[in-house]
Amino acid sequence: MSIDTHVYTRVLRRESHDSRTAPAVVTASLLALLLGALLVLGIWMIIDERVATGVAEFLSGRHVAFDVGGVALGGGIILLLLAILLIWLALAPGRRDRRSRSTDRLAILVDNGVLADTVADRVAEAEGLDRSNVSVVVGRTRASVHVTPTSGVALNPESVREVARETLTAAGFVSEVRVRIAERGVVS
Known part of the structure; x- marks a missing residue:
């Protein structure tokens, strides 16, 4: 086999299979957005003590107008579905026609x-x-x-x-x- 044959094999494989870039970019963007929101919340808690008190009450479960268990279950189901989707995208063949x-x-x-x-x-x-x-x-x-x-x-x-x-x-x-x-x- 010549060097050209290895190049041809790589190029043909790349051109006949879909890229996984889009799911990776969406996942990285969502994680960056979540981390950015946490950073803004942390800075806001340092500046305003009322926000820090509200977050502490929320995390301790006092003065919450909704069911924390239901929210945790819903969030867990959403994260599980997202994980299944990402695993499927990673393992699916992704062949082009x-x-x-x-x-x-x-x-x-x-x-x-x-x-x-x-x-x-x-x-x-x-x-x-x-x-x-x-x-x-x-x-x-x-x-x-x-x-x-x-x-x-x-x-x-x-x-x-x-x-x-x-x-x-x-x-x-x-x-x-x-x-x-x-x-x-x-x-x-």
Whole structure:
């Protein structure tokens, strides 16, 4: 393996996976806001003794107009849900709808939508259909082809599957192909 191959691998991985920057920035911003509020409250308690007395009474549980246990339970539930969300964001795969491949000389990154359009164009051309009658969705492991034939013209699902498979193979991205042909055709 050359140095370029390692670079290609790193770049393709970075471009095919979502960044975790947004959740990290939101979490850091919330923590900075909370710490800033605590700093302002601490300074305010030093300046004004009535605030310090009010905070002391609140923390001791005297002269509180609401249930401290209920507030603590609600806050705990909110923090638990936030923790579960952040753990899920950290562990979820975060893949983008892109496929990649590389050789010693180049690296290719293709959006699944581009592959789907290519397969749809090729199927429409091979079967003699209008392009608007063919829709394709390319996923990570399979491609799904939906064809609406012209009324009175029968289509062979195997020929559609073979054209789609050949197109994906020619592009270098092999997938399982599922074909669905609509029962009712359209008038041309």
